[in-house]
Amino acid sequence: MLRLSLRTRRTLLPYLFLGPGLLWLIVFYAIPLINQGGVSLMTGNPEQGYTLQWHFATYTDAISDYGTQFGRSVLFAGSATVLDLVIAFPLAYFIAYKAGRWKNFMLLLVVLPFFTSYVLRTVAWQLILNDNGWVVHRFQDVGLISSNGRLLASTKAVVAGITYNFLPFMVLPLYVSLEKIDRRLIEAATDLYASRATAFRKVTLPLALPGIFAGSLLTFIPACGDFINAALLGTPKQYMIGNVIQSKFLNILDYPTAAALSFILMTAILIGILIYARLLGTKSLTEAAA
Amino acid sequence: MSSRDRVRTALLGLWSGLALLYLFIPIFIVVLYSFNDNKGRFNFTWQGFTFKHWAHPFANSDLSTALQNSLVIALATTVIAVTLGTFMALALVRYGFRGKAVTDLFVFLPLATPEVVLGASLLGLFLTLHVGTGMITIIIAHVMFTVSYVVVTVRARLEGMDRHIEEAAMDLGAAEWTTFRKVTLPMIAPGVASAALLAAAISVDDYVVTSFNAGSTQTFPLFIFGATRQGVPAEVNVLATLLLLVVLVLMALNVVLQRARARRDVRATGGAPDDIGLELAEAGARG
Numbered sequence: 001m002l003r004l005s006l007r008t009r010r011t012l013l014p015y016l017f018l019g020p021g022l023l024w025l026i027v028f029y030a031i032p033l034i035n036q037g038g039v040s041l042m043t044g045n046p047e048q049g050y051t052l053q054w055h056f057a058t059y060t061d062a063i064s065d066y067g068t069q070f071g072r073s074v075l076f077a078g079s080a081t082v083l084d085l086v087i088a089f090p091l092a093y094f095i096a097y098k099a100g101r102w103k104n105f106m107l108l109l110v111v112l113p114f115f116t117s118y119v120l121r122t123v124a125w126q127l128i129l130n131d132n133g134w135v136v137h138r139f140q141d142v143g144l145i146s147s148n149g150r151l152l153a154s155t156k157a158v159v160a161g162i163t164y165n166f167l168p169f170m171v172l173p174l175y176v177s178l179e180k181i182d183r184r185l186i187e188a189a190t191d192l193y194a195s196r197a198t199a200f201r202k203v204t205l206p207l208a209l210p211g212i213f214a215g216s217l218l219t220f221i222p223a224c225g226d227f228i229n230a231a232l233l234g235t236p237k238q239y240m241i242g243n244v245i246q247s248k249f250l251n252i253l254d255y256p257t258a259a260a261l262s263f264i265l266m267t268a269i270l271i272g273i274l275i276y277a278r279l280l281g282t283k284s285l286t287e288a289a290a
Numbered sequence: 291m292s293s294r295d296r297v298r299t300a301l302l303g304l305w306s307g308l309a310l311l312y313l314f315i316p317i318f319i320v321v322l323y324s325f326n327d328n329k330g331r332f333n334f335t336w337q338g339f340t341f342k343h344w345a346h347p348f349a350n351s352d353l354s355t356a357l358q359n360s361l362v363i364a365l366a367t368t369v370i371a372v373t374l375g376t377f378m379a380l381a382l383v384r385y386g387f388r389g390k391a392v393t394d395l396f397v398f399l400p401l402a403t404p405e406v407v408l409g410a411s412l413l414g415l416f417l418t419l420h421v422g423t424g425m426i427t428i429i430i431a432h433v434m435f436t437v438s439y440v441v442v443t444v445r446a447r448l449e450g451m452d453r454h455i456e457e458a459a460m461d462l463g464a465a466e467w468t469t470f471r472k473v474t475l476p477m478i479a480p481g482v483a484s485a486a487l488l489a490a491a492i493s494v495d496d497y498v499v500t501s502f503n504a505g506s507t508q509t510f511p512l513f514i515f516g517a518t519r520q521g522v523p524a525e526v527n528v529l530a531t532l533l534l535l536v537v538l539v540l541m542a543l544n545v546v547l548q549r550a551r552a553r554r555d556v557r558a559t560g561g562a563p564d565d566i567g568l569e570l571a572e573a574g575a576r577g
Contacts, residue, residue: 167313
């Protein structure tokens, strides 16, 4: 074995440790993204193949043709993120501060959905919201929907499905950030005559912000690209940008448009994250996210 | 506790219970409908209780093949991703080196990329290079998007670790490799185990990225999605329930092992026990 000084070994070792994993990410993550950029500028057709023509019009066409689906993605993902925050905050608060010996059991229940197939759980929602199902009839009885109204194949169903599927991703970071808060700070606030509500607003909430941000990112980003909920619980009227990318790529074989669409989605999300980073300061963002 | 506080806690508890119920209902439905005595292809309405689907869970050969593929892919993915990711985490926590901040950001990026983009661009590369898609390309894809989760999970564990124990081992004459094997590895083992569980769970469950890079290979989620049009056979529910049971047993085992370990540790060092639920929560939160 090559004998190197301890010093040289200590400088070389991290690169050796990082190398294989980093190489994997470069070859199968970074290069495909760059390649995707190239593909998006090609023209041609599925039969004769595509060649690089620096055809930037694909982008403007993609935006004008699929602006609706982009808008829908942002709207559905945004609504689901807000709903998840509203549902998850009290739950995370309860688990962190009030659950006592039930804490681990409740956390297990939160992660349980991870161990049942995502597609199958969405199929289960199809079954629950089914036109002849118990839920639809009760909704009709109470008058929440008209007597021949449906739950399935509607925007409501798609948003509910997305909200459901990403709820654990909101609960867990919120829980971790609430758990980390030094309870004495809240006590100090109430000792100093802050009301419970003021203490919550001025102490707990600001300290939970990293969790709120991390949870929102973890919910919003995957929700934006999701197409399973729209495909199983919606109709083409609810299709999101993920559905378009998937069908362009796999059914229509229109690679340039698919590439341009995913490039636009990726860029929009990265810009969003960078704005976050600016607002929060890079350090707290990587702390919250990494 | 004042009565107002009690009301507040009760309301909070009620809300939490309802939220957990919302999370739990579809899983309950999946399990319940594995016992449905359904006539015909569709398993959409409850028609009575039966064990018939449980008698022959592997009767549907396409489904069994798909599940088998998923398990092979998950195993390969887990082994590769955990190996690559653990060493990356070690480098990122234990060493200062040039380009560390950039590397940190780069490792985090795949987690911030929508799966549809990951899947589509990787397929784009395979198409450009004329690589046929199948089992191998699925494994490549799965390792690519699970390795960051592994890094994040193992890293969380490493950061909470007392470096002095390793230094003590080295001071007592242990070589670096021995220290790693006898001190570092056992200490990060729970983190590595959670990372492996997480990687396996993500891999078995992935539909989006797999749908792009599978070619004609079927996996469990692809089979289910494909079957939604003709009706998902009840055997799918049986197998999903079995998978869930296996995971629950593994988690219970992990908890028992960690409790035993913690009891030993408490006697030796007074360290606190940890828990798989918490590990996963942290992993999820940081992921």
